[in-house]
Amino acid sequence: MSVIAIDVDLTVVDSLNPWLDWFNERVGADLEHAQLLQYNLAPIMRQQAAKQGHFDFDPYVYWKQPDLYDKLEPLGGAVDIIKKLNRLHTVVWVSHCFPEHENSKINFLRKFGENIPFISTQTKKLVAFDVIIDDNLDILNTIHDGRFRIQYNELSKPWTRNETVGDLLIDKWDSHIVDVIRAEELGRNRGRMWR
Numbered sequence: 001m002s003v004i005a006i007d008v009d010l011t012v013v014d015s016l017n018p019w020l021d022w023f024n025e026r027v028g029a030d031l032e033h034a035q036l037l038q039y040n041l042a043p044i045m046r047q048q049a050a051k052q053g054h055f056d057f058d059p060y061v062y063w064k065q066p067d068l069y070d071k072l073e074p075l076g077g078a079v080d081i082i083k084k085l086n087r088l089h090t091v092v093w094v095s096h097c098f099p100e101h102e103n104s105k106i107n108f109l110r111k112f113g114e115n116i117p118f119i120s121t122q123t124k125k126l127v128a129f130d131v132i133i134d135d136n137l138d139i140l141n142t143i144h145d146g147r148f149r150i151q152y153n154e155l156s157k158p159w160t161r162n163e164t165v166g167d168l169l170i171d172k173w174d175s176h177i178v179d180v181i182r183a184e185e186l187g188r189n190r191g192r193m194w195r
């Protein structure tokens, strides 16, 4: 049995495109997913907002909505596969939150099962997991101790195109993930036996 840390934003829910829609609606801009070339979108949004005459625009207001996740749906296949993983292993959500949206995120995650613990942190490497599933290369890049890193790339963000940091790149939630984690665990246990 492995402990599997799973990220939330852009790993089990698309909270990025709704951010762009939210921004475009408020500012009258037409920022598109495909145009974006850097992970931190806030500076781009601020620039665009200023061009449209919205000075001092705060793009993070989106992330501070107390009902942010009430309106969002899990990515296809994620609920079934994560329920399955949690029957075979111990799943733990590890996610960076704005305090304002944390309760809404926790409520949203009940769709994946009631008994999955939630850890709110940006310093994910300090959590005692065996396997991590995350879309964020900056997070995966902090983990260099042999723990298994799955890079989740369904939303194929322009700034991660052609870049692989994890031990495995996955772009959809299907049973391949379950098989890979089981194989990785077998390999790890075999390694322990021979030590």
Ligand SMILES: [Mg+2]
Residues within 6 Å of the ligand: 007, 008, 009, 010, 011, 134, 135, 136
């Ligand atoms: Mg993420």
